[in-house]
Amino acid sequence: MTTVEITRFRVAPERRADLLATRAGMVADFEADREGFLGAKFIELPEGEWLDIVEWRSSADFAASRAKGGNLPGIQAFFAVIGELLSSEEGTLH
Numbered sequence: 001m002t003t004v005e006i007t008r009f010r011v012a013p014e015r016r017a018d019l020l021a022t023r024a025g026m027v028a029d030f031e032a033d034r035e036g037f038l039g040a041k042f043i044e045l046p047e048g049e050w051l052d053i054v055e056w057r058s059s060a061d062f063a064a065s066r067a068k069g070g071n072l073p074g075i076q077a078f079f080a081v082i083g084e085l086l087s088s089e090e091g092t093l094h
Contacts, residue, residue, distance in 0.1 A: 002038065002093040003062045005054040008086040013048055019081045025074030030054075033072055036061025049086065055093065062090060 011019050023042060030037045036057035043051040056062040070076040 003056040003059045004091045004093050005052075005056065005062055005088070006091065007052045007054075007088045008045075009050055009052070009082045010048050010084040010086060011050060011081060012083050015081050015083065016048070019050070019078070022074070022078040022081055026078035027074075029072040029074035030065070033068070034061070034065045037065070048083075059090065 027040055030040070038055040038057060040055070041053040043053065045051060054062075056065070070079045
């Protein structure tokens with residue numbers, strides 16, 4: 001079964017363009033460096049909040065990705081724009 005990572009965070013309004021500009025680099029780094037990365041969807045919510053929904057082949061692949069953290073420049077640039085982490089959850093896609 002596919003594991004889904006759901007992260008909700010807030011970005012200051014003046015950093016919105018920066019967030020969107022760094023997204024492609026983050027995804028490219030995940031594709032190159034994260035075993036089991038299947039894809040990601042990005043949802044803009046009101047009040048400067050965002051949902052990042054990432055699909056992983058397995059829970060183990062997701063855990064290995066978390067352990068790597070922001071190990072590449074594209075990932076670091078994306079993370080640097082995030083103002084506040086609101087929640088992070090793991091689930092199973094059925």
